[in-house]
Amino acid sequence: MFDSASTMNAHPAKVRRIHGGTDTHGKPLFDFSTNSNALGPCPPAMRMIRNADCSGYPDPEYQALRESLGRWHGVAPQRILIAASASEFIYRMSIAFAMRTTQNRKQVDQQDHSKTVWIPPHSYGDYALAARAAGLGFSDEFSAAGLIWTCEPGSPLGQNQAGLTQMLNALPATSQLVLDCAYQPLRLSSQASVSAEHLARCWQMFTPNKALGLTGIRGAYVVAPLDADEWQQTLEQLAPSWVLGVHAVAMLSSWSSAPVQEWLSNSLSSLRDWKRRQIAICQDLGWQVIPSHANFFCAMPTELLQENRRDFLHDLRNRGIKLRHAESFGLPACFRLGVLNPQAQDALQRAVQEFSPRFF
Known part of the structure; x- marks a missing residue:
């Protein structure tokens, strides 16, 4: 079971400059790697x-x-x-x-x-x-x-x-x-x-x-x-x-x-619905979801995906899907996922299901 209190990050002196979002391959089609409001721009x-x-x-x-x-x-x-x-x-x-x-x-x-x-x-x-x-x-x-x-x-x-x-x-x-x-x-x-x-x-x-x-x-x-x-x-x-x-x-x-504040308030209602749906998909995939109050959360994937993390992330990026590996935050077993719309969630679910059988 995940214990956030006992899992410490790497020594601060070893922190590298790592960010989600647009990278050398351009802007991802389905970008779970940032915490931006998925209903934007306002x-x-x-x-x-x-x-x-x-x-x-x-x-x-x-x-x-x-x-x-x-x-x-x-x-x-x-x-x-x-x-x-x-x-x-x-x-x-x-x-x-x-x-x-x-x-x-x-x-x-x-x-x-x-x-x-x-x-x-x-x-x-x-x-x-x-x-x-x-x-x-x-x-x-x-x-x-x-x-x-x-x-x-x-x-x-x-x-x-x-x-x-x-x-x-x-x-x-x-x-x-x-x-x-x-x-x-x-x-x-x-x-x-x-x-x-x-x-x-x-x-x-x-x-x-x-x-x-x-x-x-x-x-x-x-x-x-x-x-x-x-x-x-x-x-x-x-x-x-x-x-x-x-x-x-x-x-x-x-x-x-x-x-602007009215738009933001309305967007939070949609994000709550999308977050519940995204958490359900992750749990259906066998991922352990860590409770969060925000429009993002961390999840621990199956041991299979953890063992083949690099290939998995590379495969997803080729499909236009980007996740944020949480190692730089001191959580090497987890991904951080921003809440996206159902279309993006379905694309992630299909990609995980298609990737996993390769390593059985």
Whole structure:
């Protein structure tokens, strides 16, 4: 039986840059390897993007965008930071943390807790890659780290972050906790594990392009915690000029609009139905499905497919089907599958059934 608590990922220093989606063979016909909303792209968001005026620069301060996002989250616009993408902010935050901890100490001990990062056991690889690039160490205990990365629902498992409330309650004044909210808009079950009061203590990072089915457009934003003015100043100084182009501004500006949110709400209903159907197909194939609250889940295939994984993935890719092997997340026996439409699910089921007899 799968035990996510006892299965740890590889040492962060060994993490490679591995992503799903388009590859050297082009865009897959049936792409289970990403977590983008399968009902996208969102039509009202696309209309705003198509109407974007590309003849000039966007406002370098992004004031109107900050104000609209601030209203959406019920915070002052000064607490909104604009980022080129979640990955860009992950690197920027890691560099800012390394700089500030160095500046605050006359002699920097590389083993000091103030120079260490904690990341979840199974998580997005850029957390570790950014820490390594910034010269930071890794801590096995969040309480001993100065920079803490969390995600809810997290990838690849789609589960709530274990102990998040306890982390925030015990957060030292000198530590920074970032909550990656990429999949919160794509939550299909359960509720967030922390209150609004707790959220005010951490950095909340949002990437609406996933929920809108528009991952080809890069753009993100962050809600800063209360009383983080000095940190915000450092992060703003590290950002390039015009961190977003006009298409990303249009996408993020559309995010809080009623038509976009209505479309998103309706899409979640369809995704719930599709997810139930996709889980049933996987179980019928003999795969063990791990519970998830998001529009994706991990599944452990049969031993036959695990033993012939490379040939299996190659065969599927030739058929236009792409799965995400979860080894880079520390789950070498699993695949992570984004929820797709019934046509894609049926194609996957046929491919697995046709592949398996070759090795009996």
